[in-house]
Amino acid sequence: MADIKGILFDKDGTLFDFHTSWGRWTLRFLEELAAGNAAKQRVLADALGFDIDKCRFKADSRVIAGTPDDIISDLLPHLPGASREGLLQSINHSTATAEMIEAAPLGPLLRGLLARGLVLGVATNDAEVPALAHLRAAKIEEHFEYVVGFDSGYGAKPAPGMCLGFCQKTGLDPSSVVMVGDSRHDLSAGRAAGMKTAAVLTGVATERDLAPFADVVMPHIGHLPAWLEDQTKQEERVSIAS
Structure with missing residues (x-):
């Protein structure tokens, strides 16, 4: 196993808890779209796979790993007169x-x-502008050498373009990078690029959902340093044995 030199994070459900972050926003946004019409709000919520009463997304919602384009495609049939560009x-x-x-x-x-000498990046199926705004608001934007969204020119996950773009930007070999995410889209993109994959459970997917696509499954990214330390020890043992 190559030494780990870079980490590429998904954003929603990975850096930020998915339900607590997006549940409240979705409730407000759908209320605005429905102009206060409760019945219409429920129709829009159903289209997105969102449970209004629980303020949570259903496991099969396309919003979880999809792009804004996916959200628009689900909403437009229920918004007569709305345009794709305007909704975006x-x-x-x-x-x-x-x-x-x-x-x-x-x-x-x-x-x-960063103190470990790792290079950090973010690859999200959100748009780039709001992604940067979220990182800026959390006062962490400066820690990332690479931040891309579905509209940044690399394609969207589960295709590997974003992951390969990180390697092109940093000069790192994919085998030395870990893709960290909360969905199959994230992990599939990482594996297709030749990266290691680490799953976290701060999204909607369960450990059972993600384990087949991940080298490790963690409750949240706070467990990442301990896992990296374990990987380093394994590398040292292999080096001594050889």
Whole structure:
């Protein structure tokens, strides 16, 4: 196993807890789209796979690992007169100001990873502008050498373009990078790029869902340093044995 030199994070459900971050935003956004019409709000919620009463996404919702384009495709049939471009602008503007709840204390975690000499990046199926806004609001943008969204020119996950772009940007071999995510899309993208994969359970998917696609499954990214330390010890044991 090659030494780990870089970590590429998904954003929603990985850096930020998915349900607590996006549940409240979705409830407000759908209320605005429905102009206060409760019945219409429920129709829109059903289209997105969102449970209004529990303020949580259902496990099969496309929102979990999808792009804003996917959200628009699900909503447009229920919004007569709305345009794809107008709805995209509305979503990007609204999501940029959504309050993100950290899955673990991010500042200390990321500073500790940088102190190890690791290169950090973010690859999200969100749009790039709101993604940068979320990182900026959390005061962690400066820790990442690479931040891309579905509209940054690398394609969207589960295709490996974002992951390969990180390697092109940093000069790292994919085998020395860990893709960290909360969905099969994240992990499949990492594996297709030749990266190691680490799953976290701060999204919607369960350990059973993610384990077949991951080298390790962790409750949240706060467990990442301990896993990296274990990987280092394994490398040392292999080096001594050889």
